[in-house]
Amino acid sequence: MQGPVVTARSARPTVMTDGARRHLFNDRTVARYRHSLSEGVDRVAERISGADRPFTGMSPQRLAPEIAAIDLDQPLGDPSAALDELETVYLRDAVYFHHPRYLAHLNCPVVIPALLGEAVLSAVNSSLDTWDQSAGGTLIERRLIDWTAGRIGFGVDADGVFTSGGSQSNLQALLLAREEALTAAPAGSQLPSDRTELLPKLRIFASAAGHFSVQKSAKLLGLAPDAVITVETGADRRMRPEALERELARCRREGLPVMAVVATAGTTDFGTIDPLPAIADLCEQAGAWFHVDAAYGCGLLVSPTRRHLLEGIERARSVTVDYHKSFFQPVSSSALIVADAASLRHATYHADYLNPARMVEQRIPNQVDKSLQTTRRFDALKLWLTLRIMGADAVGALFDEVVDRAAAAHDLLAADPRFEVVTRSHLSTVVFRYLPAAGQDHERADGANLYAREALAASGEAVVAGTKVDGRHYLKFTLLNPETTLADIAQVLDLLAAHAEHHLAADERRLVRR
Template identity: 60%
Template sequence: MKHHLFGADTVEHYATTMQRGVDALVRRVRDVEGPFSGRTVDEVAPAVEAVDLDAPLGDVDAVLAELGEVYLGDAVWFHEPTYAAHLNCPVAVPALLAEVFVSAINSSLDTWDQSAGGTLIERRLIDWTTERIGFGPAGDTAADGVFTSGGTHSNLQALLLARGEAFLSGHADAAAPFAETMARFRVLASVDSHFSVQKSATVLGLDADAVVAVRADAHHRMDPHRLDLELTRCRAAGKVPMAVVATAGTTDFGAIDPLEDIADVCERHGVWLHVDAAYGGGLLASTRRRHLIAGIERADSVTVDFHKTFFQPVSSSAVLVRDGATLRHVTYHADYLNPRTATLPNQVDKSLQTTRRFDALKLWLTLRMMGADAVGEGFDTVIDLAREGHAILRDDTDLEIRVAPALSTLVFRYRPDGLPEDVADHVNPRIRAALFRGGRAVVAGTTVDGRSWLKLTLLNPAATIDDVRVVLEQVRAAGRDLLDETHPYQEVGR
């Protein structure tokens, strides 16, 4: 049986198969009544384990029916307005259209002879993003970048470039053994920075204590004065500050580090500045809040996750650099792929990956159909929603808010008046589990100063303040039930 996509006798097969898939998905989405089924691993696993992968079903309708059993029935639906857990977004419809072409044509964005026009589209989007950042062209050192699989990947590549530049900075002894120099490198980041900073340092072969945590203020923003002191301390101890990582939108709080002040400190110390804007990058499209990331244009590298606040399907991220020449630290040549003599544009010269999906097309179609202003307004809408939610939480006697939101994240907990801290620590993770098991709402949890908190990450522009109220009421109800049922806490806080 032939199933090649573009054979003369298979185009109709392709069309009917895709249409049946779309029809099945639409039917399922119309029937969704909450973000999750509430079923446990033990309840879901048997259907998957029972599938005989060596016995194909052949018929598309049978395959789709099985898919409903093993996946769709227990999928977590990010488009549902009471999903408010992680940095997952409902996706723009033009990006879904792009996925059809990305997967069907299956371009690989490593070399021109595997992607051609796709290469140019990705390059144009990189230029568009660097222009939005404010890097701008600079002759032979024009801003540049490349699409990646996600923020962790983008942060890793940025720090790899920073490591390469650190070897050339004059602060590292070129005559010293490589391992000895690596042991001296330090990366400075806020205590609230993403865990991928530490992971990247490990992957890059730095010491276990290479990441220096810089104190944050009461709003969870990096303290520039403390950064200055830590950089001075590093130099005095014979260490080499390899990079400073500022965050434009921390995962837990959406906090935006004071980028201008941090850039001033980095400039004085001659240190590479990377801005992790995986979350806050959507502000590049905002017509109302672009000023919140003022100073980002002074970074040496920037991470932007389009699959967060640009409402793109996973995966779609990019690492952008102010000086494109720094990308040479990831350039390797293979005679069969991208020989040194090549004159055509090859994106593999800039990437840690070789084979790479044409994820840029999703953003391209989104911009061409909706426009950047519409994308930015979507992000502004969820930021507005978070501020409305904060106003509710601020006056709630059962729920305690940690800090006013900078972006679209609310960190709070169930703690009626008089409820001891240790009881709140016991109850709040169980509230989260109870909501997930109920399937009507999904919230996240985190730990702040050793205490348990809940978190709403609002990334659905279609969600309303009434949806937020529904989630908060479910938190209260679950909290009351748990206090009633959990001896010896049943009288606490009543």
């Protein structure tokens, strides 16, 4: 049989394809690759060098029309022109976390070895699902999982996988807990054997100060709307073990199986660490899955001075760690670590084209058997190069610095009559609020604090976060930059007080006019 006819037209790329091919990264375009990346790095370096504030104060109303006006069907064709445009629509108004007066969210400045890893992994573009897509990348990720498990205090049966972030890690941990609960009902119990009947009865316990991803995960996992029971905290914003014990006993009386207890090692708002040993004791007594959300507090795993704050974490069945919070890694870099590798079977699905069961028999390693994702970046490389160039002690020392700075900021606020400060953090978060002068209506403090935060962001001089405590509006510092000094913090406090006072004075004038 005659094969397909190959004409000159079909054998030769069109002019359009020819032009497109010069943008592909391969052995013939390495010079273009070097030049383009060098120009991009230069633009970022110039911005970082010249940034005198963390933000320009740009509003979405002002920036949106500029981006909407760009015709994405008309390419600029030239990297320099595209970078010029990017200056206007992104780099000019980006929020720069490296600046010492960025004090808002859990976004850290990043270390250079991790940026080196980012450049390498993006160019090679390994996918960390199977050995035939990543080879050494598979083993590097596995080695880092083992290293992290060792730092936690898990034994040789531990395992885990890198994820996109703490929310995904928490979701997968609770998926494993759900499956264990649905398949491990004790013989002779009064619980229904059918999983569709058992599922609505499952309960999760989490601190009132815990992360919202627990509630979101419960919804995604098909649990009942009231499946997550929040356990009260004390004045120190830590889960109260006696309150957890009461709730566990209530569920036992009501025939509601406890699927998991989620303790937090570093609450988002307060930086507090739940009493892990006491919670572990209660979980063992109840036979409940003990998960520790250490997305924020995982930096203590490498702290030269504060590792003891995580005592009890080694008794967990699963732990969330976010390297992109307290290991100074670029987003994304997170992992779920489990004490028993066998529990990861609940995330395994064999696809003939990807990871057929016979590959397990052939002892060919892959990571997709453990992951909720299929295609997945080699984010582990960033942490690998960070440890190989800097070392864990250096990363821990940087984290210690920001924790020390937060303690000093707490003391500064406690001594300042303009502000009140909430509980002392175990980590690097400080929650506080501006207080009106004596004789003014304290109910108006909420408005003053909201205004102060928004006015400060609009000025671009600094960025701080906000939250609610007992129904009142508060301000929040999240310190993750070792370059932030106490003088920077004092300057931001003065700016906040000035904005709050301006708001209250304007409010007074409005009241007088009435």
